[in-house]
Amino acid sequence: MTRLPIVQAPADEPVVPVQCIRTGELERALATLSEQDRRFAAAQGFKAKAGALVLLPDRDGGIGRVLFGLGAADAPDRTPLLPGRLAQELPDGLYRLEGEGFDPVLASLAFALGAYRFERYRKPKEGKARLLLPQAADGEEITRIAESVQFARDLINIPANDLGPAELAAAGREMAEGYGASVSIVSGEALEKGYPMIAAVGAASERPPLLLDFAWGDERHPKVTLVGKGVAFDTGGLDIKGASGMLLMKKDMGGAANVLALARMIMDAGLKVRLRVLVAAVENAISGSAFRPGDILRSRKGLTVEIGNTDAEGRLILADALALADEEAPELVVSMATLTGAARVALGPDLPPFYCDDEGFSADLARSAAAVHDPLWRMPFWRPYDSWLASKTADLGNISHNSHAGSIVAALFLDRFVEKAKTYAHFDIFAWNPSARPYGPEGGEAQAIRALYHLLRARHS
Known part of the structure; x- marks a missing residue:
């Protein structure tokens, strides 16, 4: 895990101010500088565009001040996480944020998130910019969130040769036991009897499937259960993916990684919930024991499922x-x-859809997502499409027989297995940055969990 580049207390070293400037305030901001600094900024073409950076020298040839552009206040793509870019571009040293037009808490979190580096397989880079936290920022809370996001990113970024079902479960076990959770792992004959679809999906791999199950918190508190898809690698099974379709399939356990990271936030904050976490961990491989198109599987719930496509395996393990x-x-x-490529086609990599019939929960979650800038978009459990899961030989099929509304159909499939819970919410996430962002590099990403944590903290702190 990357060491967080944030400092809570004043340090015995020089602190370089970073002056954050919106384009509409450029003239006023420059007027506060010396003539030499104004000319230096002008020579660099600084116009306070979003992400623009100028280092101003001091009398001794060091860095005396940094100018950082925030862009226009009314820019439609403006993000309060833009200061995360500073952690990636500033040279080694200690800095503090100054100026107006930025949220000090989100800016500090963005700085911590933006400094992330996945260096497990190469020599770590030396030196790192560090941020002196503003008084408005809670260092303990920022550390909790940033370290949990790093935990998810690390798990997603590890390639499948080093992270199979057992390694994923071991990471979850170690983390959970560190907070005093009770942990069990179901495998072998017990998995086959109790969770037949998880067992069937993982049967073709030499790395056995399993179910990680842990519980934490006072049993008298409200029960909150998190369920994550942990497909360590997905070949597609006998309905095999093409080569390009497999390139990112190490991240098909991104749901599990995000669930574990959210659980870490909840436990670290000591929220008043009875938390349970379930991670179905498998590898969808190909061998003589692979499940087949046309097979009919019996689920834990008792419903039978006809397999229309072995590449729609995530919903099967989640269902159990x-x-x-x-x-x-x-x-x-x-x-x-x-879960689905259809979610990416509809909303792209940055905007995960979530499905929930609870109006109050959905409205509160939308507000939390906006507050912490962890974007989400509510999609419907559109019941007329439920008939698309019909099967002539089983209770339901695992896919629709047309190409429409793939994410909705998958969500409807999962909803068949939840009846007693007061509120059910499903998140179809991408768990990956296809290119570098101010808040993190290309690679594994945490999505939706900061919004969910914000909501749960408001309800159960």
Whole structure:
């Protein structure tokens, strides 16, 4: 895990001010500088465009001040996480943010997130910019969130040769036991009997499937259950993916990584919930024991499922885990999965859809997402499409027989396995940055969990 580049208390070293400037305030901001600094900024063509950076020298040849552009206040693509770019571009040293037009808490979090580096397989870079936190920023809370996001990113970025079902479960176990959670892992004959669809999906791999199950918190508190898709690698099974389709399939356990990271936030903050976490961990491989198109699988819930496509395996393992979660009739069940390409076609990589019939929860979550700039978009459990899951030989199929509304159909499939929970919310996430962002590099990403944590903290702190 990358060491966080944030400092809570004043340090015995020079602190370089970073003056954050919106384009509409450029003239006023430049007027506060010396003539030499104004000319230096002008020579660099500084116009306070979003992300623009100028280092102003001091009398001794060091860095005396940094000018950082925030862009126009009314720019439609303006993000309060833009200061994360500073962690990536500033040279080694200690800095503090000055000026107006930025949220000090989100800017500090963005700085911590933007400094992330995945260096497990190469020599770490030396030197790093550090940020002196403003008084308005809670260093403990920023550390909690940033370290949890790093935990998710690290898990997603590790390639499948080093992170199979057992390694994913071990990472979850170690983290959970560190907070005093009770942990069990279901595998072998017990998995085959109790969770037949998880067992079937993972049967073709030499790395056995399993279910990670841990619980934390006072049993008298509201039950919150998180369910994550942990497909360590997805070949597509016998309906094999093409080569390009497999390039990012190490991230098909992104739902599990995000669920574990959210659980870490909840436990670290000591929220007053009875937390349960279920991670179905498998590898969807190809061998003589692989499940086949046309097979009919019996689920934990008792429903039979006809396999129309072995590449729609994530919903199968989630269904068994959701059936287990639902048996306790929890207050809230959340499922997270890198489930469908249809969600990316509809909303792109940055905007995960979520599905929920609880109007109050959905409205509160939308407000939380906006407050912490963790974007989400509500999509419907559109019941007329439920008939698309019909099968002539089983209770339902695992896919629709047309190409429309793939994310909705997948969500409807999962909803069949949740009946007793007061609120069910499903998140179809991408868990990946296809290119570098101010808040993080290309690679594994946490999505939706900062918004969910913000909401749960408001309700259960």
